[in-house]
Every structure is written in structure tokens, then in C-alpha cells.
Amino acid sequence: xxxxxxxxxxxxxxxxxxxxxxxxxxxxxxxxxxxxxxxxxxxxxxxxxxxxxxxxxxxxxxxxxxxxxxxxxxxxxxxxxxxxxxxxxxxxxxxxxxxxxxxxxxxxxxxxxxxxxxxxxxxxxxxxxxxxxxxxxxxxxxxxxxxxxxxxxxxxxxxxxxxxxxxxxxxxxxxxxxxxxxxxxxxxxxxxxxxxxxxxxxxxxxxxxxxxxxxxxxxxxxxxxxxxxxxxxxxxxxxxxxxxxxxxxxxxxxxxxxxxxxxxxxxxxxxxxxxxxxxxxxxxxxxxxxxxxxxxxxxxxxxxxxxxxxxxxxxxxxxxxxxxxxxxxxxxxxxxxxxxxxxxxxxxxxxxxxxxxxxxxxxxxxxxxxxxxxxxxxxxxxxxxxxxxxxxxxxxxxxxxxxxxxxxxxxxxxxxxxxxxxxxxxxxxxxxxxxxxxxxxxxxxxxxxxxxxxxxxxxxxxxxxx
Amino acid sequence: xxxxxxxxxxxxxxxxxxxxxxxxxxxxxxxxxxxxxxxxxxxxxxxxxxxxxxxxxxxxxxxxxxxxxxxxxxxxxxxxxxxxxxxxxxxxxxxxxxxxxxxxxxxxxxxxxxxxxxxxxxxxxxxxxxxxxxxxxxxxxxxxxxxxxxxxxxxxxxxxxxxxxxxxxxxxxxxxxxxxxxxxxxxxxxxxxxxxxxxxxxxxxxxxxxxxxxxxxxxxxxxxxxxxxxxxxxxxxxxxxxxxxxxxxxxxxxxxxxxxxxxxxxxxxxxxxxxxxxxxxxxxxxxxxxxxxxxxxxxxxxxxxxxxxxxxxxxxxxxxxxxxxxxxxxxxxxxxxxxxxxxxxxxxxxxxxxxxxxxxxxxxxxxxxxxxxxxxxxxxxxxxxxxxxxxxxxxxxxxxxxxxxxxxxxxxxxxxxxxxxxxxxxxxxxxxxxxxxxxxxxxxxxxxxxxxxxxxxxxxxxxxxx
Numbered sequence: 008x009x010x011x012x013x014x015x016x017x018x019x020x021x022x023x024x025x026x027x028x029x030x031x032x033x034x035x036x037x038x039x040x041x042x043x044x045x046x047x048x049x050x051x052x053x054x055x056x057x058x059x060x061x062x063x064x065x066x067x068x069x070x071x072x073x074x075x076x077x078x079x080x081x082x083x084x085x086x087x088x089x090x091x092x093x094x095x096x097x098x099x100x101x102x103x104x105x106x107x108x109x110x111x112x113x114x115x116x117x118x119x120x121x122x123x124x125x126x127x128x129x130x131x132x133x134x135x136x137x138x139x140x141x142x143x144x145x146x147x148x149x150x151x152x153x154x155x156x157x158x159x160x161x162x163x164x165x166x167x168x169x170x171x172x173x174x175x176x177x178x179x180x181x182x183x184x185x186x187x188x189x190x191x192x193x194x195x196x197x198x199x200x201x202x203x204x205x206x207x208x209x210x211x212x213x214x215x216x217x218x219x220x221x222x223x224x225x226x227x228x229x230x231x232x233x234x235x236x237x238x239x240x241x242x243x244x245x246x247x248x249x250x251x252x253x254x255x256x257x258x259x260x261x262x263x264x265x266x267x268x269x270x271x272x273x274x275x276x277x278x279x280x281x282x283x284x285x286x287x288x289x290x291x292x293x294x295x296x297x298x299x300x301x302x303x304x305x306x307x308x309x310x311x312x313x314x315x316x317x318x319x320x321x322x323x324x325x326x327x328x329x330x331x332x333x334x335x336x337x338x339x340x341x342x343x344x345x346x347x348x349x350x351x352x353x354x355x356x357x358x359x360x361x362x363x364x365x366x367x368x369x370x371x372x373x374x375x376x377x378x379x380x381x382x383x384x385x386x387x388x389x390x391x392x393x394x395x396x397x398x399x400x401x402x403x404x405x406x407x408x409x410x411x412x413x414x415x416x417x418x419x420x421x422x423x424x425x426x427x428x429x430x431x432x433x434x435x436x437x438x439x440x441x442x443x444x445x446x447x448x449x450x451x452x453x454x455x456x457x458x459x460x461x462x463x464x465x466x467x468x469x470x471x472x473x
Numbered sequence: 474x475x476x477x478x479x480x481x482x483x484x485x486x487x488x489x490x491x492x493x494x495x496x497x498x499x500x501x502x503x504x505x506x507x508x509x510x511x512x513x514x515x516x517x518x519x520x521x522x523x524x525x526x527x528x529x530x531x532x533x534x535x536x537x538x539x540x541x542x543x544x545x546x547x548x549x550x551x552x553x554x555x556x557x558x559x560x561x562x563x564x565x566x567x568x569x570x571x572x573x574x575x576x577x578x579x580x581x582x583x584x585x586x587x588x589x590x591x592x593x594x595x596x597x598x599x600x601x602x603x604x605x606x607x608x609x610x611x612x613x614x615x616x617x618x619x620x621x622x623x624x625x626x627x628x629x630x631x632x633x634x635x636x637x638x639x640x641x642x643x644x645x646x647x648x649x650x651x652x653x654x655x656x657x658x659x660x661x662x663x664x665x666x667x668x669x670x671x672x673x674x675x676x677x678x679x680x681x682x683x684x685x686x687x688x689x690x691x692x693x694x695x696x697x698x699x700x701x702x703x704x705x706x707x708x709x710x711x712x713x714x715x716x717x718x719x720x721x722x723x724x725x726x727x728x729x730x731x732x733x734x735x736x737x738x739x740x741x742x743x744x745x746x747x748x749x750x751x752x753x754x755x756x757x758x759x760x761x762x763x764x765x766x767x768x769x770x771x772x773x774x775x776x777x778x779x780x781x782x783x784x785x786x787x788x789x790x791x792x793x794x795x796x797x798x799x800x801x802x803x804x805x806x807x808x809x810x811x812x813x814x815x816x817x818x819x820x821x822x823x824x825x826x827x828x829x830x831x832x833x834x835x836x837x838x839x840x841x842x843x844x845x846x847x848x849x850x851x852x853x854x855x856x857x858x859x860x861x862x863x864x865x866x867x868x869x870x871x872x873x874x875x876x877x878x879x880x881x882x883x884x885x886x887x888x889x890x891x892x893x894x895x896x897x898x899x900x901x902x903x904x905x906x907x908x909x910x911x912x913x914x915x916x917x918x919x920x921x922x923x924x925x926x927x928x929x930x931x932x933x934x935x936x937x938x939x
């Protein structure tokens with residue numbers, strides 16, 4: 008065994024499955040696992056890859072699995088709902104896929120401590136549903152909220168639409184319960200907002216994409232539902248002006264809960280997909296949500312700010328219309344389907360948004376690729392889409408080189424502007440090849456040593472994230 | 474050299490000082506360092522301890538110092554302003570004290586990116602002063618804000634009064650520039666709110682009390698100054714009822730910017746110290762700051778909530794009166810001086826505040842010690858004071874055993890209630906003996922391995938925090 012490669016397993020997959028079945032019960036180890044358990048939404052199942060799927064019923068079952076994995080030297084791919092967008096849960100031949108989907112207990116909702124204690128397999132939206140009757144909510148809301156799990160959100164430090172105001176997943180997690188590579192259970196963090204005892208293992212584990220330990224439960228912050236909400240729609244003649252509108256908000260006293268930028272390409276895609284007429288002749292749009300006290304004052308300040316930045320602004324008083332607009336926004340990922348397509352996820356300092364948008368058009372022309380953008384503009388996080396309308400979508404085929412080249416240009420441009428190669432999706436296996444562009448050799452070496460400190464056998468999600 | 478103890482230096486202190494003087498200039502290495510540079514506000518200078526004091530002018534000077542330290546195996550104690558309350562910057566014989574106080578450049582204030590880039594030695598209040606003309610502010614505000622540095626705040630993940638709403642220091646730091654043990658410079662993090670590339674070294678470094686690397690600069694978030702502020706004063710017949718008032722706020726939709734609880738002992742101390750008559754016959758007080766939009770609505774909701782919880786509530790419309798109240802609150806640390814005294818810093822789940830307050834009185838009686846409390850109640854962080862009015866203050870003497878025993882009882886009680894031994898001051902050297910009460914052997918072993926990953930020679934702030 009070298010220090011950087013996992014040792015080969017000492018037990019055959021069939022023996023391993025038999026042992027796990029004996030210890031965890033028949034139902035926890037399917038005889039013929041669905042190949043989909045080896046994939047996520049970015050990476051297809053590896054052709055011919057065989058793996059053992061384990062779906063423990065409880066934390067104890069996760070510990071048993073990890074004990075067996077470490078005693079046999081078998082690599083483990085922890086998995087939430089497989090909704091990841093960077094291949095973080097992709098399996099390869101010979102591994103254990105450790106699915107947390109049955110750890111779905113919401114152990115506790117405490118309104119006085121303003122926390123909930125949830126198991127890793129809880130679907131994020133299910134937590135919101137459980138909280139709503141109490142008048143509280145869990146803030147992180149990645150677009151995948153209806154299908155992704157709290158554990159997966161923690162593994163990727165998932166973002167979403169409301170991060171500029173409410174923070175990313177990291178800001179909502181106070182404590183973790185994780186199973187270490189050797190099967191031991193470790194509790195980190197605290198149940199109060201403050202706590203500074205020792206190194207902050209909680210924060211290091213968040214976003215580590217299952218490479219350091221397996222998250223099995225978390226103590227998360229909850230907030231009172233806002234006393235009011237208001238949607239504001241601002242139409243701009245160009246994407247550059249919409250970006251300038253984002254800057255105008257930064258210089259104003261208003262801080263929206265969400266500030267989504269949709270460019271002409273995205274608006275056209277949504278219209279084609281839904282039959283709505285959201286584009287309405289405009290070239291870019293900011294769809295904004297305000298919330299909290301003084302909603303009229305907030306809306307007035309925002310309207311003044313955006314009008315001054317050249318927008319045609321409308322405060323949406325009708326809640327049904329507002330909900331319809333947010334639905335259209337959420338449809339932007341599905342819209343534009345049917346053709347070969349790649350969605351990216353860079354973040355830049357938000358003052359550079361206009362430059363990214365301008366350069367993206369240049370990149371599209373250079374490679375003969377259609378581009379479109381939807382951005383969480385308030386935190387500088389863009390999801391540019393690259394597509395080739397003439398090439399039909401084929402999940403089994405590689406993407407056209409022109410698309411991959413265009414994405415590569417985008418990533419390099421984002422880095423040149425002081426940005427990052429992943430705003431919220433994570434590195435997984437899909438973005439490994441860009442890591443050295445962002446991280447220095449010192450940083451990467453240090454990260455490998457931290458990995459060694461947690462997982463000396465390199466069993467946990469090998470080949471991902473780091 | 475063992476793996477847990479630093480090797481002894483291979484060069485005498487005088488030779489080391491001479492080499493540093495040659496490389497950094499005479500003025501960077503004082504011939505006779507003030508003994509105070511070996512202490513902080515919790516720990517006195519070690520009698521007879523000799524150390525080399527280095528005050529580099531720039532980042533390069535910090536790198537030079539660390540290179541020489543690592544090549545000679547000399548331990549280094551990084552130091553901000555020495556305002557720490559847990560001995561984190563205490564020096565022992567034979568070390569280099571690396572003071573960051575001359576790294577005072579505010580490199581950048583960017584209103585569009587909503588960030589500032591500041592060097593570690595910038596006094597936190599000086600950053601606020603620089604930001605104010607732009608209509609923005611840096612949120613973390615430990616009580617030491619006028620004397621402590623950004624670097625020191627980052628090293629301890631400092632808290633303060635506004636954390637329940639604005640977060641602790643951690644939530645305001647996006648990126649770091651640190652000097653590693655070997656003298657190399659490492660940049661971590663990003664300039665956008667989002668960024669998930671690799672393990673989050675920024676977050677691991679925050680709160681690591683100078684044991685992993687030397688923070689030399691940081692990119693921090695800034696926020697628009699609130700459009701309005703309002704102070705609300707709620708008087709309660711007992712500390713238990715004030716704690717219940719905190720719970721009532723948690724169940725309401727209002728989230729104050731600050732919620733300070735002062736018990737009868739603290740109110741009496743403040744009155745005796747300042748001549749104010751803040752106690753006014755009451756047994757406990759919540760001093761609350763609201764800010765943001767809809768301030769009248771917020772105040773109305775808060776008044777209703779606290780009146781319902783049995784308080785006599787007054788909204789302070791007069792700004793001078795409000796400022797006077799906050800000044801009295803800030804005086805609580807100085808108040809009660811002149812007698813032997815210890816200020817503690819535990820945090821508990823905030824639903825347990827009433828229990829801590831009740832049990833604290835029992836502890837006081839048990840040990841014949843006077844107790845008082847001021848608490849950042851909104852985040853469950855209490856600063857109980859233990860004093861013996863009959864015993865005069867003597868910085869050179871050990872504290873009476875009764876005080877130390879009472880503090881020990883408090884810490885154990887806080888842990889029993891699901892709390893932590895330090896809410897915001899850090900562990901330093903002063904709280905080492907309590908670490909095993911909170912952290913499991915697995916956690917401590919893991920933290921030592923992370924330390925090894927950063928600092929294999931164990932040169933950085935040995936014997937602190939971990």
C-alpha cells in the first residue's frame with residue numbers, strides 16, 4: 008500500500024456482500040443493485056462496474072459497514088440521493104456504495120434552541136415541510152431541494168437561491184455526527200450558536216464530499232418564517248445592464264433574500280419549454296425576492312435603485328403571479344433540454360458579473376456553441392449553459408468537444424477574474440482536472456495530509472474532491 | 474524529537490535575535506522586549522521567561538521569521554494585540570513571539586464585492602472607522618473591538634454582541650492569507666460568497682488559535698449600515714423570568730441584532746462602578762438592539778412579546794439615552810473590579826439559560842463566592858463572574874481556590890446541559906485542563922493529527938488550544 012492509493016480489497020465483493028447481509032439483514036444489501044446507484048446527475052454508471060450496495064437502517068449499520076470496509080480495505084462511496092452535479096457519488100468497480108437514504112429520522116425540532124436534529128438521509132424539502140407548521144424554516148435551498156438530502160447538502164456545502172442573505176449550508180450547520188473510516192462515531196460542534204473548543208471539525212467536514220468521514224446526522228439552525236415576502240421583477244435591455252443593476256443593489260441598503268439573473272438565452276429557453284412569454288422582448292431580467300419586516304419600504308428602496316440603473320421594474324403584488332415567476336425560474340434547468348448540453352457552476356467576485364457575461368458570448372461564438380446564463384447574482388454564482396441545438400441529447404454519449412472546450416474557457420476566465428471553479432456543486436470526479444488551476448501545490452499537499460489524518464487507508468470516496 | 478513535543482531550538486536566543494535583526498532590520502527585533510509581550514489579559518508573563526520579540530513590517534518579514542524558526546526548530550507564539558482572555562498569546566521561555574501589530578494596512582474596500590481585504594494587525598474598530606464613510610460595516614464586534622486585531626479575532630473566532638443575527642467572526646471571513654510553519658505563503662478561500670473547491674482550509678484555520686499557521690491577511694464580508702436602529706429595555710423581576718423572555722423572543726418572528734441579559738449582580742456592579750442607577754430595584758434586564766427595515770413594526774412585536782413574558786418594557790426613542798445604556802453594558806467587565814475576580818465564558822443551548830442562572834446561584838453559595846452574569850443571551854453565551862468582595866484584586870497572586878472551584882462547577886454544569894467550555898474566548902492555555910471534559914479521545918487524536926498535517930515540527934503556539 009502506498010500512501011496515496013487505497014490497498015486492494017482483501018475480500019471478494021460476493022463475500023463482502025454476504026458478510027454485510029449477515030450483519031445488517033437481507034434487506035440492507037440488495038442482491039442486484041440498480042446500476043443507478045453507481046451514478047449521479049453528472050456522471051453515468053461505469054460500464055460493467057460491480058459494487059456492493061448497502062442501505063443501512065440506522066447509524067449502527069453505517070458503523071458496521073465502515074468497520075467491515077476498513078478491516079477488508081474496501082473503498083466506500085457514501086451517497087445521499089444521487090442528485091449531485093459533479094460525480095461526487097459516482098462508483099467504480101469493486102467498491103461499497105453506502106447509501107444513507109434510510110436514515111430519515113427528524114430526531115428533534117427545538118424552537119427555543121432554534122435547531123433541528125436530522126439524519127443524513129432526510130430529503131431537504133421534507134425538513135421544511137416538518138418545520139412549516141411551527142412557523143420556522145431551514146434556510147439552505149439548493150435547486151435540488153425536493154430530491155437531495157441534508158447529508159448530501161452538507162457533503163457538498165450546497166448553496167441555492169437565498170445564500171447572500173441566509174448563507175450557504177455551512178452557515179446553517181452547528182454540529183455533526185459522523186462515522187469515521189474505522190467505524191467509530193464522532194460528534195463535533197455544539198448546540199449553541201457559539202462554541203470555540205478545539206479545531207472546528209464540523210466546518211472542515213462540511214463540503215468535504217464524503218472524503219473524510221460519513222455524515223450520519225446534523226444539528227442545523229432554523230429561522231422564523233419571514234413576516235412578509237415580496238417579489239420584484241426588473242427587466243433590462245442587456246445582460247450587462249442587469250449586472251450593473253446587481254451592483255446598484257450592492258450600493259443600496261436593501262439586501263434581497265434572492266437575486267436571480269436570467270439572460271436572453273435562458274429566457275428564450277424557458278419560453279420554449281413552458282410556453283410562457285417571460286422574455287417579452289427583453290434581453291435580461293433580475294427576479295428578486297425581498298423578505299422580512301418593512302417590506303413596503305424595502306420594495307420602495309429597491310424599485311428606486313433598479314429604476315435608477317435603467318430597469319423597467321414591477322413589484323408583483325399578486326402571490327399567484329409571483330409563485331408562477333419563481334416556478335419559471337426553477338424550470339430553467341429542465342428548459343433547453345433535448346439537445347447536447349452542459350451546465351456549469353463558477354463563481355466570481357460579483358463586481359465582475361458583467362465581464363463574465365460579455366466574455367461568455369465571445370466564448371460561445373469562438374466554439375460555435377449556444378450559451379445561456381442563470382445566476383445567483385447576489386453571490387456571484389453563475390450557471391452558464393453550453394449547448395448545441397443541432398446535436399440531440401444523448402445521455403450515453405460524450406458531450407461534443409466544442410462544449411467541453413467552451414466550458415474550459417469559461418472556467419479559466421472565471422479564475423482570471425478572481426473566481427472559483429465551483430460555486431456550489433462541488434468537485435466530485437467531474438472537475439478534478441481543473442483543481443490545479445485554482446489550488447496551489449502547497450494547498451493540495453496540505454489537503455492530502457488532512458485526508459490522511461482522517462482516512463489513512465484512503466477508503467472514503469477515493470479519487471473525489473481532493 | 475517525539476511527535477508531540479517540539480524539538481529544542483538548535484540556536485541560542487541571542488544568535489536567533491541577531492539573525493532576525495540582520496534580515497528584518499534593527500527596529501523589527503527590540504533589544505529588550507517588554508515582558509508584557511509574553512502575556513495576555515488572562516495569563517501573566519512567566520517569571521524569568523526570555524523570548525525573542527519580532528515585529529515584522531510586512532508579510533515578507535513574517536515569512537522570514539517562520540523560515541528561521543523552522544530551520545532552527547524554535548517555537549513561535551503568534552500574537553495580535555494581546556487582548557485575549559484565555560492565554561492564547563502567552564509566551565514561555567525560549568520562544569519567538571511573533572507580533573503582527575505592524576501589519577496594519579487595509580488593502581482594499583470594495584463596495585461592489587461587499588468585501589474588505591485587511592492585514593492581521595488592523596485593530597477591528599479601525600476597520601469599522603474606515604468603512605463607516607462608505608455606509609458599510611464589519612459585523613463581528615467582540616467587546617475588545619477597540620483594542621483587539623482582526624488577526625486575533627480570526628485566531629479565536631471571536632464572537633461579540635451581534636452574533637445571533639450577523640454570525641461570529643467565521644461567518645464574515647471569505648479568504649485568508651497565512652504563513653505556514655515552513656514560511657511558505659498560502660492563500661485560501663474565495664472572494665465570492667460561494668466557493669466549494671477542495672477542503673475548506675479557511676474555515677479550519679479560523680479559531681485554530683495560531684496553532685496551524687500565522688494569519689497575515691483576510692478577505693472579510695461587509696454589510697450596509699442598517700437603515701434604522703432601536704434600543705429596547707426590558708426589566709424582569711428575576712433572572713429566570715428574563716431567561717423566559719429570551720425564549721419568548723425565540724418563539725416570536727423578531728430577531729434582534731443584540732440581546733444582552735444582565736442579572737442583579739451585574740446591575741449592582743455597574744451601578745457601584747458608574748454611579749448610574751440602572752438596577753432601579755429590578756432583578757434582571759434584557760437590553761436589546763433591533764435594526765433594519767420596519768423598525769417600528771419590529772419594536773411593536775418585541776414589546777408585545779416581552780410584555781407577555783412579564784417584563785416592564787420601554788422602547789428607547791432617545792439616541793443619547795440608548796447610547797448611554799450600551800455604554801453601561803460595556804462597562805460591565807470593568808465594573809466589579811478591585812476584588813479577586815474571574816470572568817468565565819461558557820455557552821449552552823439557549824433553552825437552558827434559566828437552569829444555568831439558577832444553578833449559578835447555588836454554586837456561588839456552595840463556595841462562598843459572589844456571582845454575577847452578563848450574557849449574549851440570543852446565542853446562549855454567558856459570562857458569569859466569580860468574585861470575593863473581601864479579597865482585594867492582585868494581578869500577581871493566584872486566584873482564591875473558592876473562585877477556581879466555582880468556575881470548575883460552572884463549566885461542568887454547562888457541559889451537563891449540552892453546552893461548551895468556551896463560547897468565544899478560546900481555549901488558549903487557560904482552559905486546557907477542561908478539554909477532555911468536552912472532546913472525546915477520538916476527537917482529540919484527530920485534532921492532533923490535523924496539527925501534524927500543518928506543523929509537523931510542532932512549532933506554532935505549542936501547548937495551546939488543542
